[in-house]
Structure formats: structure tokens, C-alpha cells
Amino acid sequence: MAKAVSENVENWKAKFDKILHEKNAFTDLLEKVEAKTGVRRLYLVLALSLIMALYLMIGYGAQFLCNFIGFLYPAYASVKAIESTSKDDDTQWLTYWVVYSFFSLLEFFTDIFLFWIPFYWFFKTKIDKAIDDATEVVKEVGGVAEGLANEAASDAIRRRVVGDDGKQD
Numbered sequence: 237m238a239k240a241v242s243e244n245v246e247n248w249k250a251k252f253d254k255i256l257h258e259k260n261a262f263t264d265l266l267e268k269v270e271a272k273t274g275v276r277r278l279y280l281v282l283a284l285s286l287i288m289a290l291y292l293m294i295g296y297g298a299q300f301l302c303n304f305i306g307f308l309y310p311a312y313a314s315v316k317a318i319e320s321t322s323k324d325d326d327t328q329w330l331t332y333w334v335v336y337s338f339f340s341l342l343e344f345f346t347d348i349f350l351f352w353i354p355f356y357w358f359f360k361t362k363i364d365k366a367i368d369d370a371t372e373v374v375k376e377v378g379g380v381a382e383g384l385a386n387e388a389a390s391d392a393i394r395r396r397v398v399g400d401d402g403k404q405d
Contacts, residue, residue: 253278292358302360306336 256263256277266277273280292298310332317325343350350356
């Protein structure tokens with residue numbers, strides 16, 4: 237059990253480290269900070285994530301930080317979608333903003349109740365991440381299932397053409 241967990245953590249770290257070494261503006265900034273401090277960018281991002289998580293749990297203005305996190309990347313992706321020629325991504329991000337606005341309006345009127353839920357802003361941020369992770373897992377499982385279905389279909393066709401005894405019909 238411990239070995240499996242250790243392997244899972246190592247796989248996760250390797251994937252995350254690979255993502256942090258892709259070429260974009262954020263990783264360029266991380267590269268500069270890494271060079272100045274001598275601390276690996278993986279640990280920098282993990283420390284920043286931990287600080288943000290703690291702040292979302294007990295910090296003053298956690299609502300602002302939570303909403304800022306929910307706004308920052310989608311705003312960037314929306315601008316990229318507008319600049320692209322495809323209309324599908326425009327529709328996706330327009331839908332996101334309609335849903336985001338609806339929930340922001342709903343939270344405005346229910347804030348008096350949400351105030352009493354411990355760690356609400358932390359969990360709200362984590363739910364968004366969990367939905368994204370679940371989407372990725374569903375895509376991955378769908379790909380594996382598609383591969384298995386293709387193998388089964390090929391095997392069935394081969395058996396039908398060749399026959400169960402190995403002689404061709």
C-alpha cells in the first residue's frame with residue numbers, strides 16, 4: 237500500500253513538474269524566481285498553493301480571493317477564445333460567464349447564510365478544481381474505454397473472418 241502511494245506521488249510530481257516546465261509567461265516568471273532563489277519551481281508553486289489555501293480558510297477577504305481565482309484564468313481564456321477563429325470556444329466561455337454571473341448574484345443574496353459555513357470560500361475554490369479534475373479523468377477513461385471497444389471489435393471481426401478454429405472462411 238505504501239509503495240503504491242509513493243509511486244502515485246512520484247508520478248504526480250513528475251507530471252506537475254513537466255507542466256511547470258512548459259513554455260509560457262507563468263513558467264518564464266517561475267524560471268526567473270527559481271534562478272534567483274535556488275528553490276525548485278515545483279516547491280514554489282506548492283508553497284504558494286498552500287498559502288492561498290490557508291488564506292482561503294482563515295484570511296480576511298477570502299471571498300475576494302476566491303472570486304479572483306474564479307475570474308482570472310477564465311478571463312484570459314475568454315480573450316484567447318475571442319481571438320481564435322473557432323466559435324465553439326466562444327460559446328463555451330460565454331456559457332461559463334453566464335453561470336458565473338448567476339452564482340455571483342445568488343451568493344450576493346445568500347451571503348448572510350454563507351458567512352456561517354466554515355471554510356466556504358476554500359471549499360468553493362476546491363470544488364471548481366475537483367470538477368476540472370473529474371472532467372480530465374472522464375476524458376481519460378473514455379479514451380481507454382474506446383481503445384478496449386476497438387480491440388474487442390477487431391477481435392470479433394477477426395474471429396468471424398478467420399473462424400474459431402483458425403481456418404479462413
